[in-house]
Amino acid sequence: MKFPNGKMAGFAAVTLACSLALAGCGAGNGGGSGDEGSSSKKTAVTFIPKNLGNPYFDTSDKGGEKAVKEYGGTYSQVGPQEGSPDAQVQYIDTEAQKHTSAIVLSANDPKALCDSIGNAQKAGTKVVTFDADTSPDCRDIFVNQATADGIAKVEVDMIADQIGDSGEVAILSASANATNQNAWIDLMKKDLAANHPKIKLVDVVYGNDDDQTSFDKTAALLQKHPNLKGIISPTTVGIAAAARYLSTSNKKGKVAITGLGTPNQMRKYVEDGTVKEFALWNPEDLGYLAAYTAKALVDGDISGKEGDKYKAGKLGEFTVGSDATVLLGDPFKFNKDNIGKFNF
Amino acid sequence: MSTDLETTTPRSYASYTRPVWWRLLLSREAAVVAALVAVILWAIYFVPFFGNQLTMTFLLLDVAPIMLIALPMTLVIVTGEIDLSVASVVGLSSVLLGSLVDHGWAVPAAMLVALLAGLLCGLINGFLVAYVGLPSLAVTIGTLALFRGIAVGLLGTKAVTDFPQRWTSLAKAEIGGTGFPVIVVPFLVLALFFALLLQYSAFGRGVYDIGLNAEAAQFAGVSVARTKLVLFVMTSLVSAFAGIYFTLRFSSSRGDNATGLELQVIAAVLLGGVSIFGGRGKLPGVIAGVLLIGVLSSALRLQGTTVNVINIIIGVLLIASVMSTSVLAWFSDLTARRHNRGRNQSGPTTLAPAGVGNPKEVDR
Amino acid sequence: MSDLREKDHHVSDRTDHGLVSATDQLVAPSRMSPGQRAFNTVVRSREFSILLVLLFVVAAATLSSHSFLFGGNGWRDLLLTPSILLLLAIGEAVVIISRNVDLSVGSVLGVTAYLTGRLFIDVPGIPIVVVVLAGLLAGALLGLVNGLLVGFGKVPALVITLGTLYIYRGVVLTWAGSNRINASDMPSSFGDLGTASLVTIPVLFLVALLVLLVVGYYLQTARGGREVYAIGSDPAAAVLYGLRVRRRVISAFVLSGALAGLAGVVFAARYGSVSSSAGTGIELQAVAAVVIGGVAIFGGSGTVWGAAIGAMLLVTINRALPTVGIPDFWQQALVGALILGAIVLDRVLATRRARRLVEARDEEPGEPVPTAGATA
Secondary structure, eight states: OHHHHHHHHHHHHHHHHHHHHHHHHHHHTSSOSSOOTTTSSSOEEEEEOSOSSOHHHHHHHHHHHHHHHHTTOEEEEOOOSSOOHHHHHHHHHHHHHHTOSEEEEOOSOTTTTHHHHHHHHHTTOEEEEESSOOOGGGSSEEEESSOHHHHHHHHHHHHHHHHTTOEEEEEEESOTTOHHHHHHHHHHHHHHHHHOTTEEEEEEEEOTTOHHHHHHHHHHHHHHOTTEEEEEEOSHHHHHHHHHHHHTSTTBTTBEEEEBOOHHHHHHHHHTTSOOEEEEOOHHHHHHHHHHHHHHHHHTSOOSOTTOEEEOGGGOEEEOOGGGEEEOOOOEEEETTTGGGOOO | OOGGGTTSOOOOOGGGSSOHHHHHHTSHHHHHHHHHHHHHHHHHHHSTTTTSHHHHHHHHHHHHHHHHHHHHHHHHHHTTOOOTTHHHHHHHHHHHHHHHHHTTOOHHHHHHHHHHHHHHHHHHHHIIIIISOOOHHHHHHHHHHHHHHHHHHHHTTOEEOOOOHHHHHHHHOBSTTSOOBTTHHHHHHHHHHHHHHHHHSHHHHHHHHHHHOHHHHHHTTOOHHHHHHHHHHHHHHHHHHHHHHHHHHHTOEETTTTTTHHHHHHHHHHHTTOOTTSSOOOHHHHHHHHHHHHHHHHHHHHHTOOHHHHHHHHHHHHHHHHHHHHHHHHHHHHHHHHHTTTSSOOOOOOOSOOOTTOOOOOOO | OGGGGGSOOOSSOOOOOTTSOTTHHHHSOOOSOHHHHHHHHHHHSHHHHHHHHHHHHHHHHHHHOGGGTTSTTHHHHHHHTTHHHHHHHHHHHHHHHTTOOOTTHHHHHHHHHHHHHHHHHHSTTOOHHHHHHHHHHHHHHHHHHHHHHHHHHOOOHHHHHHHHHHHHHHHHHHHHTTOOBOGGGSOHHHHHHTTOEETTEEHHHHHHHHHHHHHHHHHHHSHHHHHHHHHHHOHHHHHHHTOOHHHHHHHHHHHHHHHHHHHHHHHHHHHSOBOTTTTTTHHHHHHHHHHHTTOOTTSSOOOHHHHHHHHHHHHHHHHHHHHTTOOGGGHHHHHHHHHHHHHHHHHHHHHHHHHHHHHHHHOOTTSOOOOOOOOO
């Protein structure tokens, strides 16, 4: 009874080994059919946002697409469903396989992606981070929307303004490892401690940039801290969910909500009074700038050194700052008076 | 026992009534292997960049945890049980490795603790299923939540991403210049071990016997409870090892690592020809099943197709492969009945809608 | 033989009545009055004990922070948040009672939630009732696929619904892509449904309650309902007895799918924003709720009331944890411990009851009871 099983097992094992070898043999040929992207002169740019299904990244990547079309490259966007670094790794690896010219990436973690990025860079791909940086030694350039200081300050100023500079506040963030979120939260804490002694930060909760989670976490916050006067949410998904919950609760108008949000998502809540003011920059411009930065790197116009200058389409000229960072501009405050003018 | 002795069929094993080539080439496992070869060929010729050596490396790196866990999972499913908690053990071992390294432990010591945790998880599962007698579906749903919950609770929403370069490179290193990642070596060792265990040892025969009829196996001298306990322990131990690999490969230790992995493992195992009722299945088919899913995912990802389509394909494959058994059985039932009209033979009939724990199908 | 005639035929798991002789109750007509018997049945039932646990959790949370129950939206959220899981648990309970399992409910919820949003966007002015019906119908269709595959394919439901979990989720991901439905895409009257209340009880909760009453009544009293129990209890016997097993199983899956569809519409109303990941992972919570609620995983016993209370318990624990100071990261671990505890408890009770039945069978009136081994 053992023998036939062994024989079958043996046969199947041989077939299996052959198929593995086939894959290896195919490797020996060094690339099957299909073009090798780097041989053609078209710049292939792939956007990898933190996760798909996020309106903020939809807008920024649209801006990127516009830029890529302007300079005649090929654009594509891939990304994971959840904002976790191991999901992003697989997409970066795939781009390395395809010899894409450049990756424009918003990182889910500062360090976890470094190895894959290293692989991609070895394969000749330029890596530009935007919105959320990795650690500076594993990317070519970081395109920052505004200084972290500026972003933190504007949010603290808004909340202090809206709650009368005293009371309890809480922060509803995205994922606990997001570099940009943590940088802003740290700076906000410092700013509050130094300049607003009567405001007490009682809680920081994480909504993981998931709408339902953020909604439920807002409910939990309000329930756990009955004296809460304000919520800061430096993430567009979080602020939209929190505003939606507040607008149907009896705390509407009593608890202030501010942070970083997109005008289209927040318009309804500004108009019905739930939200007084919030801030952002133009994510479309950010994506646009990042795409042009990638092109400049691929073409060799700049190399990421401090002082390099390049032109980014209709946005004008930009200079690379320290730590290979490029700044877009300052945050912009939206409120009832001006929200009708924007469409993103 | 009367005059019918002459006309009743002599006792025969269904599997030996056909010639060797029929049995080898027309078995479930051979079908999966053939499908795998077909997909690889398609991908090499039609998907750009698939033929690169890099593709195979990434593919194996990606699919390694599933391959590792599918090995002992095969044995568990062959006995008629199921273990849904494997992904949570991966997450737990990942979290333990991460938080200990974060606290300054040396990586090998942390790995040992993670493996011990896997051992403990397996003991819990095995004890509840084998000795208390609870249904494995319910127990492992409970331990899935429990272990995952402990993992998430330990780290919170933090993630540890700082691991010594030496170890993370090791996880991704290749053997010489062949493009095969180093993880293939432990996998081959384990595959060999489980194959030998299953085919050439009394323990392995016991596993099949339990799957076919646990009570008969008990009376035939197989220690059912102990076998099941050992199987669950092995599964969790291998899952813990896969968790260590996962963590080092992605340099990321998070509470929600590998969520949903158990479904992929079970899909691969069932795809590979193992019967969910227990008592049937071979390892080569399972390995081919895992590789099939891996190759498909990799090829589709290179083509730019989104994850979603891959999900649909895996789902369809899973249902098709499992239903094919029933469809084939129905066909052979029809032909057998036509063939045996007049004789006192009844084809394999399953009386009831299937749930886990139903009368087992007769071995084909 | 006739001694067992008067044994109370009740669906839920019961322990022995400790007041009278242990085995008396099992073999002799009950000496209690009908009212006393009913009271005893309820109090001794599994459902009642879970209800007590639920009340305990609510009390502990309220003591810790008054606003859990009393402040503003406390009462409303207490009833509103579990509504979705409640609907899923009811459908799941019916499927599990019939000795199957439905793992695809989360994906069905995702499909119908997205469908709801899409209908509002693509067909302006569509009445809400039509959307609700569409959701129900879509869910029922998806459930029908499951039912047909399980009923005719002779394959375990675990595997089939695992496959459809992948397939339906893939469908919604492909359909939605990276789009999401925003609250502003749906009419505000629909969004208002999400928080509307009738005498302080949220409308969505009332809907779930209504479904619970209907399904519970059907399972308890109608012939189809009792047959589901029979099928779960012993499928082979059910077939031999002449029950239309296949039809009942298919109906169970259709019901589960339809309720998941309704849950999707409720999801869209409650959360207002639907992405393609809506409902991911909720199927395990549904199974957990059902198991905690006293339904045996192998079918044949348990009630939808228990499943409903189990669902409320799960969600309330999740909401109560931060209030009592336990970081809600530990919620999943707690749920896992609860599930394990529930099934171990079931096993212990079943073993004890089996032993008592054996004792009762062997015992003659007046003779000492021989120690009987437990038939596990």
